[in-house]
Amino acid sequence: MADKLTTKQRLAIERQQMPEQVAFARATNFTEVNLGFTEQLALLEAERCLQCKDPKCVRGCPVGVNIPQFLGLLASGKIAEAAQSLLCDNALPSVTGRVCPQETQCESECVRTAKGTSVGIGHLERYVADWAQRHGELPAKAPATGKRVAIVGSGPAGLTAAGELARLGHEVTLYEALHKPGGVLVYGIPEFRLPKQIVAQEVDRLVAAGVKIECNVIIGRTYTLGELQAAFDAVFIANGAGLPVFMDIPGENFKGVYSANEYLTRINLMAAYQFPKSDTPVLRGRRVAVVGGGNVAMDSVRTAKRIGAEHAMIVYRRTREELPARAEEAHHAEEEGVEFHYLTAPLEVIGDAERWVSGLRCVRMKLGAPDASGRARPEAIPGSEFVIACDVVVVAIGTRANPLLTATCPDLKLNARGNILVDEIGMTSLPGVFAGGDIVRGAATVILAMGDGKRAALAINGYLQKHLPAPRPNAAQLDPQLSRSAS
């Protein structure tokens, strides 16, 4: 685009559609649904940004990406500068460009939403981030400070904090309990929504920026928090809300009932969809009922469809209007042939003589008066019980705080639900120990966790400058864990 467009010309450009795999094809494969903008589509879409003096979109972004700046650079063809601008604000743009609920964040604040459709910020973020990946773009880095920071958990909060802290010149070690870094990005979100290669590339970029990653280390077991405090100048806890919640109804321990965490972990992290090429099995089922209406439920049901379920069903006690899932996910699920049982609540899992799942006894619901959350409270309709025939049930009704770390640190203050309490800058009741993401908030989104990671990184930076002006010459060292040095 050689000449600068006028606002009128910009307003005349319509929103560019994201190319996607057709529904009937993608419902049987794990390849990414959204195919990504071409350069032409991206430049055209970027021109739609009006470059507002007071950009409301930035306020809608939990990590505060300077959206008009990177869009402006992109529109004028300065893509390397656009990438640099984006990378300085967001440590994982290829991830957020794919999984962020932009429609309720930046894009909902876009002034163009009032008269039509917002700028496709998420799709453009993805485009610039993928370009940066292909061209090995690294964010600029501050000189080394000699300060050491440990991060517990390599999910979105941990990775973001690691990226920020490394960029600020600190020495960062990231501890991951599983065998692969990425947390929910690798065990939870399926390949067709977030290719694992994208996560691996983002992780590689952090490693290239000097972040040390140690897998198979469970803080609270392999090392205690106290040991980390002794060996590092600050600690950031971002170990997530790991523990799955079950429905507490009869039959929930029959064979064929999974938590969404287990179902998705088997298929995503352990590649059970490639069984027997990979060794981890998953019960496939011809009729799969997924209980819940959030993004995790959508991920589970769309996965079930892809591994061959003839009927992949959502069982949700409210209506389509109240689905907590992103609009795009629910829409994609509908296109792929997922069946939705709205206003339906499970009462009991039914099993056959050998205790294999054979059905889900449910009751019809109606919406009553709004509850504390402002959503209409579902009420059971007496006498409306019925059975949904199914051979696999996936429970996707949420997770709660994992006590594995917190139970080993009695000094760490928690709330009644077991989440870690933090002050306004993200510091826990232990000085120098910060926390963020789902272990603080309870189950939330990738981008909110990333926002916590970014804020915590800045707070840790401030803390280190204020309280530890010089590096400690004789800080304790952890004994080698030897997870990788033996070979």
Add this chain to the structure above:
Amino acid sequence: MHTVLTRFQLSENVTKLGVLAPRIATIRQPGQFVIVRLREDSERIPLTIADADPLGGTISLVIQSVGKSTNELVALQPGECIRDVAGPLGHPTELISSGHALCIGGGVGTAVVHPIAQGLHRRGARVTSIIGGRTMSAVIYEWELRRYGPVVPCTDDGSYGRKGFVTDAAREILAAEKIDIVYAVGPVPMMRSIANLTREFNIRTIVSLNPIMVDGTGMCGGCRVSIGHENKFACVDGPEFDGHKVDFDELADRLASYRDFEKHATHCAREHCDRQPPKS
């Protein structure tokens, strides 16, 4: 990568591997387990730490070959590597430091009883062990356990020690001596029989459960077991529980979830034996 330093075949299908894992060897406590993953495509398998050598930096893993994944693990030779070893996981065993403990091991479960007997002995408790196997060659860890107190070996076929089940020997000891606590690890039917027996005698009984597990950190819930009608996760709440409260029928049933799959994987492995474990 964790190098296998030693390998001993303990019985026809039970093998002991000494695996380099210095951190875990230093801090592990009785009752704790590790999750191992042999190769990139392998399953994550929970294995109780049978023993550890903190100076040499190794842990002992005792593995019974029952399917493709365990067959591959027991086929490892010294010098070969296990890709991932994570732990130590689970709560340590609740150990008494005075009084008389009866430790009962069945089959490969005897290897799990070993660190418990070791821990009890170190704390000063008196230990008597009963260990069982189908036949003489299936009785393992007898001489290691003899360091901590008398051992009563039992075989189903009478080829060695007492003829009969460990439960029979346990009944005699419980009737004759004052036992303060019983630890029982073995196949589900054995643990159930022991729990039923000790309930009669009203003696506290700890069992170590081995349900299907994926992550081992509380995340998947696949290892949920009913303890006194309450759902517990064996990985973070256990793996040891009050034997009188465990729903053993449900545990046995859930353990069968992938039996056909395991057969299928074993079959496929025989058809395509081209994949080798990683060398160090």
